[in-house]
Amino acid sequence: MNVITIIPPLVQLNAPYPSGAYLTSFFKKEGHDAQWADLSIELFYEIFSRSGLEKLFSLSEKTALSMADKAEKNGDDNTAFNIRRYISQKENWIEWIDFITAVLSGGGAREKEHQFLYSPFAPRGQRMENFLEQLAQDGREPSVDDVRFLCSYALADLADYITAVFDKEFSLIRYAEALTVDERTFAEVEKGLDSPILEHFYKTVLERWGTTVIGGLDPAIFSKTLICISIPFAGTFIPALYTARFLKSQYGQKFFICIGGGFVNTELRELRDASLGKYIDAISYDRGYGSYKALFDNTVLESVETAAESMIANPLYKLRIFKNGKVIEPVWQDEKLEKYETEITAQIIPDYSDIDFSRYLRMCDDKNAMHRIWTDGSWIKAYLAHGCYWHRCAFCDTQLDYVCAYRPVEVRNLYEGLLKTAREKNVYGIHFVDEAMPPVALKKFALENARHGNPLYFWGNIRFEKAFTKDLAAFLSYCGLGGVSAGLEVAAESGLENINKGTDISSIVSACAALKEAGVLVHAYMIFGFWYDTTQTIIDSMETLRQFYSAGLLDSCFWHKFVLTKNSTVYTEWKEGKQKKLQPIELKSDKKGGLFARNNIHFKGENQYDKFQLPLENSLNCWMHGDGLEKKVQKWFDFPVPPPTVGRDFIEKKIEEYEEKNRKRGAGLNDKTAQNLWWLGGTPVLCGLSNSSASEYRWLYLMEEQSVPSKLIDIDILLALRPEVTEEVRVAALNTITASPSVISNLKKLLGRGLVLLDF
Structure with a gap:
């Protein structure tokens, strides 16, 4: 079976959310053809790119200038200035946006950083200026080492513009969160689906992704495709719903669409609104391994229709079904599947093979x-x-x-x-x-x-x-x-x-x-x-x-x-x-x-x-x-x-x-606890003649120099206690230690100075 897991926008920009990696690994372990897509990062680049900003300013300029005029009329000159500044600098923003994102993703041209920092023709927003003013207050000039900060604030400034004049629900890491965390009906939440960012930008992402990924699937196996939409936070619910609606409108009932994730597990455990069936076929709760295992084992999924009808007759473990205006409650306990989940949880390694970091x-x-x-x-x-x-x-x-x-x-x-x-x-x-x-x-x-x-x-x-x-x-x-x-x-x-x-x-x-x-x-x-x-x-x-x-x-x-x-x-x-x-x-x-x-x-x-x-x-x-x-x-x-x-x-x-407790740590070292000794200090260096009674070993531990008389140290034993040493070498050293009370006595003098004694 084809299984596609989707992470809807917007989540953190620095790394993919891990639910897709875990579910994909699970599905592959079950023998399915699985992949996942982080559509959150795709939406980001759809907006924050040259073509994205061209579209944004084209769609928002008239509204922005009208808002600026209104603010000025109401005596809010600062707001009027800041809004107009975006429009006046729109060509600058469009010119520099790809550089800004390249710098933050580890690329970009180092030489251009000087220009972005010092040129009066580079774009500026309120957050960027506040950062530069703070540097001045701290008594130093900005340098190219500050450019990543400046680029981060540049994105925040653009996000402020989007929220102010184009889509009030927009945020760089969450979308429309307030719409799903208070006491609303599902019908009220649905009203947020046709928002500007989703309609003008996210829809394009879905269309392109659908052409590339879904278009690459064999049409003959569409009826054997499971779509899992992970919803980790409240701010990803409306984009998830939009995703499901898009897939239903484009591909009809050829997919079995299921939602799950952190927000679902905490907030939607009692969601029984049958109208949700317009968008999805099921809700999977908790880890999902047990519910999807039940789905695979109890329905062959030869067709989505057959699967849904089967589940109406036979409710499944932690899977709430929406079909033909009906809501089928899940089975919440299943000893066999709970045991399976325990076993599979211990084995799964997250699969990031589909991700370009x-x-x-x-x-x-x-x-x-x-x-x-x-x-x-x-x-x-x-x-x-x-x-x-x-x-x-x-x-x-x-x-x-x-x-x-x-x-x-x-x-x-x-x-x-x-x-x-x-x-x-x-x-x-x-x-x-x-x-x-x-x-x-x-x-x-x-x-x-x-x-x-x-x-x-x-x-x-x-x-x-x-x-x-x-x-x-x-x-x-x-x-x-x-x-x-x-x-x-x-x-x-x-x-x-x-x-x-x-x-x-x-x-x-x-x-x-x-x-x-x-x-x-x-x-x-x-x-x-x-x-x-x-x-x-x-x-x-x-x-x-x-x-x-x-x-x-x-x-x-x-x-x-x-x-x-x-x-x-x-x-x-x-x-x-x-x-x-x-x-x-x-x-x-x-x-x-x-x-x-x-x-x-x-x-x-x-x-x-x-x-x-x-x-x-x-x-x-x-x-x-x-x-x-x-x-x-x-x-x-x-x-x-x-x-x-x-x-x-x-x-x-x-x-x-x-500190007093640590001063007494030596009392705990004996031939039994010696098994938990580890050497973390640097390599001891002999200072003075080796045959001199005044010679000593010196080394660094936690950035401080330590020393002891050379006669107290067997370097080979200490180095064999380093964590990176093989278990065989370590065991041999421990056998030497436990067989000699005098060695243990000398080692006590090294505790807290490079030698550590763990409790387990």
């Missing part, structure tokens, strides 16, 4: 190193485990498969597959998109990387917990780990208990300190506005976060406002009468068709802390760039707030506890 953009929109890592690189996305190994946080969707169904992968198999992809695509960065990378699996992956010569650089989401010791952090950094993100959520012990985070401030501080000492970038997610929050708890959390930054424990953060979801632990506990402070407001729509997205639930008092959003974000933005760290947190607000109850040295004391 050279087309993706490395955007630079912030000087913060950790913020940059998200967009400044064409990462190969994968996961070390499906689901979360903790899956108990009160605010999380712990009832859903993507959280509660923890399934680890076969690490060596995954590593070899990703390395093969990296070499084929010339992309050596891996972004693990796990809910939380399991420490054991992460260590295994890191060791594989070291033993292959450390070709890969990787990062991803973790849990801040005690497993991430000083020694493990150093080991992971040595083997290629470059950054982590994790949910801190609440920087207070009581708050961590309220949300059942499963960790404490001491463990979080230790993990952050260990990772930062090892040169790993650290990002934290923060949440405010919980059901139990008070002004005091938010201020205390803010003060603790300030201390994290003051101590150099974090590189970046995001503040998010708490959203109550139907599939969260706290909502389940409320239904059981356990969460007395939570007061959900059960919404009931009086509109025909009911509520569209039903996972988010309002609760009493949820808006009382909205006014905290801006001060929290402003202070955080300063802290991330090293500013305002000594300013009292209550001074960031323009309304009265109480001072924090957290001591100004709270985090400093936690760091002292961490």
Whole structure:
């Protein structure tokens, strides 16, 4: 069977979303002819190209000038000037756009960068000018090293123009997100289908793609073609629907069209509007492997009509069917298919063979190193485990498969597959998109990387917990780990208990300190506005976060406002009468068709802390760039707030506890734990005459010089403990160590100085 997976616009511009890679790998493993297409990057280039901007300005110029006149009439001279500037410079934008995208995708002409930076005839927008003005305020002239920043802001300026005068729903990484995240009916969502960007640009993408890809298929097997449209975010739903409508209009019922993905799994689990059948044939839930396996096993799909009729009579696992005005509910549990999903999840290696990574953009929109890592690189996305190994946080969707169904992968198999992809695509960065990378699996992956010569650089989401010791952090950094993100959520012990985070401030501080000492970038997610929050708890959390930054424990953060979801632990506990402070407001729509997205639930008092959003974000933005760290947190607000109850040295004391614990690490080394010894230091260099009692070995570890008397070191043993050494050589060295108490005694003196002792 032919299977085509489509990623609709718009998602991140620097890398393809991984669902297409995983589904394509799965379909091929099942013996089908599978491929996938990232239509998000295709739409980007359809707009942001010479021909695209020519079309854009042709379609929008009249409206733009009318809006400028209106703004000027209303006294808004700045808006009038900026809109007219786009039209006045349209030839410049058209001339330079291909250069701009080439620079951001790793190409372009270096010599032209000087011209783009200094020429008064190069295009300029408000964001570009703000960037250049900030450089001047910082006391330096712009240089060609700033051009990638300038090009990134150029795209943002063009996006602002599109949103202002052509399509108000447009955004560079999401489209019409607001239309699908509130309490609308499906009929209301449908109204967004005929928007300007979709009609004038995305339709052209679909027509060209259809001619190239679908036109290349044998017409005789159209009836055996499955189209999977992945919808990871709310902002991709309307383009996905537009895609389905286009395919139905062009090819009738020759395709079986199915949607799935993150947004579907969380928000559309109860979507039963039969009118959706105008666009699609089915919704696949959760990983999709089980539902598609059921589809293949139970219907031969000799024709789409036969398949649909068969499924009406025989409902399938996690597949909701739309046919002839009817909605057929899925079977939610199937022991055989659940076992199959567990097995296949462990084996699948994402397949990026259809993707040209050279087309993706490395955007630079912030000087913060950790913020940059998200967009400044064409990462190969994968996961070390499906689901979360903790899956108990009160605010999380712990009832859903993507959280509660923890399934680890076969690490060596995954590593070899990703390395093969990296070499084929010339992309050596891996972004693990796990809910939380399991420490054991992460260590295994890191060791594989070291033993292959450390070709890969990787990062991803973790849990801040005690497993991430000083020694493990150093080991992971040595083997290629470059950054982590994790949910801190609440920087207070009581708050961590309220949300059942499963960790404490001491463990979080230790993990952050260990990772930062090892040169790993650290990002934290923060949440405010919980059901139990008070002004005091938010201020205390803010003060603790300030201390994290003051101590150099974090590189970046995001503040998010708490959203109550139907599939969260706290909502389940409320239904059981356990969460007395939570007061959900059960919404009931009086509109025909009911509520569209039903996972988010309002609760009493949820808006009382909205006014905290801006001060929290402003202070955080300063802290991330090293500013305002000594300013009292209550001074960031323009309304009265109480001072924090957290001591100004709270985090400093936690760091002292961490350092004291590390000073005692030698006590844990014995002939049993020696199996977890690793040498991460440089090669010891002999200083002085080898037969002199004053001779010593010196080496670097974590950028600091270390030294010991030469008689304490057996270099061969140390070098045999390096992660890149083969297992056979390592085992021989460990046998020597465990057989000699004196060797163990000497090695204790090297702990924390290049020698590390892991807990597992």
